[in-house]
Amino acid sequence: MSDKKSPNISPQHREYLRRVKRRKRTIFITQISLLILFFALWEVAARIGAIDPFITSQPTRIIDTVLNLYRDGKLFNHIAITCVETILGFIFGTLIGILVAIILWWSEFLEKVMEPYLVVLNSLPKIALGPIFIVWIGAGPSAIVVIAMTISVVVTILEVLNGFLGVDQEKIKLVKTFGANRVQILTKVVLPSSLPVMVNALKVSVGLSWVGVIVGEFLVSKAGLGYLIVYGGQVFQLDLVMASVIILSIAAFLMYRMVAWIEKLVVKRN
Amino acid sequence: MSYVVEVCKLGMKYHSLNGEIDALKNINFSVSEGEFISIVGPSGCGKSTLLSLIAGLIVPTTGGVFVEGKPVSETSEKVGYMLQKDHLFEWRTIYQNVILGPEIRGTLNAETKEYALKLLDTYGLLEFKDKYPSQLSGGMRQRAALIRTLVAKPEILLLDEAFSALDYQTRLAVTEDIYSIIKKEGKTAILVTHDISEGISMADRVIVLSKRPATIKKIYEIKLSCEKRTPLRSREAPEFREYFNKIWKELDVNV
Ligand SMILES: Nc1ncnc2c1ncn2[C@@H]1O[C@H](COP(=O)(O)OP(=O)(O)OP(=O)(O)O)[C@@H](O)[C@H]1O
Numbered sequence A: 001m002s003d004k005k006s007p008n009i010s011p012q013h014r015e016y017l018r019r020v021k022r023r024k025r026t027i028f029i030t031q032i033s034l035l036i037l038f039f040a041l042w043e044v045a046a047r048i049g050a051i052d053p054f055i056t057s058q059p060t061r062i063i064d065t066v067l068n069l070y071r072d073g074k075l076f077n078h079i080a081i082t083c084v085e086t087i088l089g090f091i092f093g094t095l096i097g098i099l100v101a102i103i104l105w106w107s108e109f110l111e112k113v114m115e116p117y118l119v120v121l122n123s124l125p126k127i128a129l130g131p132i133f134i135v136w137i138g139a140g141p142s143a144i145v146v147i148a149m150t151i152s153v154v155v156t157i158l159e160v161l162n163g164f165l166g167v168d169q170e171k172i173k174l175v176k177t178f179g180a181n182r183v184q185i186l187t188k189v190v191l192p193s194s195l196p197v198m199v200n201a202l203k204v205s206v207g208l209s210w211v212g213v214i215v216g217e218f219l220v221s222k223a224g225l226g227y228l229i230v231y232g233g234q235v236f237q238l239d240l241v242m243a244s245v246i247i248l249s250i251a252a253f254l255m256y257r258m259v260a261w262i263e264k265l266v267v268k269r270n
Numbered sequence B: 001m002s003y004v005v006e007v008c009k010l011g012m013k014y015h016s017l018n019g020e021i022d023a024l025k026n027i028n029f030s031v032s033e034g035e036f037i038s039i040v041g042p043s044g045c046g047k048s049t050l051l052s053l054i055a056g057l058i059v060p061t062t063g064g065v066f067v068e069g070k071p072v073s074e075t076s077e078k079v080g081y082m083l084q085k086d087h088l089f090e091w092r093t094i095y096q097n098v099i100l101g102p103e104i105r106g107t108l109n110a111e112t113k114e115y116a117l118k119l120l121d122t123y124g125l126l127e128f129k130d131k132y133p134s135q136l137s138g139g140m141r142q143r144a145a146l147i148r149t150l151v152a153k154p155e156i157l158l159l160d161e162a163f164s165a166l167d168y169q170t171r172l173a174v175t176e177d178i179y180s181i182i183k184k185e186g187k188t189a190i191l192v193t194h195d196i197s198e199g200i201s202m203a204d205r206v207i208v209l210s211k212r213p214a215t216i217k218k219i220y221e222i223k224l225s226c227e228k229r230t231p232l233r234s235r236e237a238p239e240f241r242e243y244f245n246k247i248w249k250e251l252d253v254n255v
């Protein structure tokens, strides 16, 4: 069974493992090369005048912009604001979503009552509620977090509730034969067997939370990467826009990896 | 009263928007201590319903069930239920799976833990106690599921198609295995099965149910001339074929 690490694997198997490893490396190298090629072409095209750097910007100018922001001491401030808003958005979205899903699982009556409302909320573009939250809460980070949370919470409720209702009835019957009450059914069967579903909802939430935060920053226009993008656009500084978008991509990528790592940690069994 | 289980004029109707489903009708039988009963019947006739009623998972429409003379109104530790699949929880180790019953009933203490380990040891799963279910073979998983049921110290075991998820070879071995454990622990057992041979091979009596609404068609006392009965030896007894043919015809006429 556990022959993964044993030293006495056959040469054929070792050869196979080596091939897999090599292939993985080739894929990684190609990915990096593509990225470098893209930026190099962009730079060259701008230098020889094939594209107008005033509207397309160019890598060296982007680097300058980032360095300038850094020297002003604002760079990490903007990044941190956006990241914290996003993290708060998806954490609240996921927690509240799971909590509501538990309540709806608990009461079938409530679930049936809420069903049409959830359907409407789900199909409604939640961004449309942005101005309302800004009026209610004030133009600041709190409103942005609420916007991000609102976007992710409805999907989380629906996904997690679906997962809860899809739990094998026979498993529930099994714990019932041991006299389990509803709380025990929830904690011993429903929650643990829905763990993969919940982590998956978290993954979706992260993506949606980014959307909410960036749009929120567009609306509030005070700080953060979303603000830099919208500001750069307004003053026609494409260097700033591009720099912010690239930083945003890196941040989003890193956060996705973090969640994937959490997923691996949590969903080892199941 | 010397009967462990008494089923009296039991009837069960399910209600749904599509109408009323008459699942059981006037079922009467009694089971003595240590007896092994098999229940066979056409699919969908209400066999699982019958076991759920004995276990106290659902409430009958008419009649009642008595376990050790007391009417059944809710689940009790006296009755252990084994389902078709082992339903070991993948997120728990074998040991954690096996102590699920006491954990839920709030009776988990040094004594029950000790007992769980003893059972694991007796039935050869002690070295797997910290493994996860996915690391065990189908037969071992079924055995772990039986131990999970036994840890709650039930007097009566209900087995609902408990072996049908296994392939034939494993199934024969597991049947042999589980049968000897049940006999060794001196438990009373009621087995529901589709498989007539399996039913006869384990049972002291076979109850044949009619199609829905299930009523008792006939009860066969299984008397085999073989010593030291085990399911496999039973299959070789000269009377085995006779019983098989009778029960098979009984079920067939019904279709
Ligand atoms: N909760 C329920 N609500 C409504 N009808 C039900 C319910 N449970 C079972 N039934 C119906 O009652 C009948 C008997 O079901 P049951 O599961 O007891 O049969 P069974 O003999 O165990 O079937 P199988 O051979 O498939 O295991 C079936 O027609 C089934 O559709």
Ligand SMILES: [Mg+2]
Binding pocket: B047, B048, B049, B160
């Ligand atoms: Mg059944």
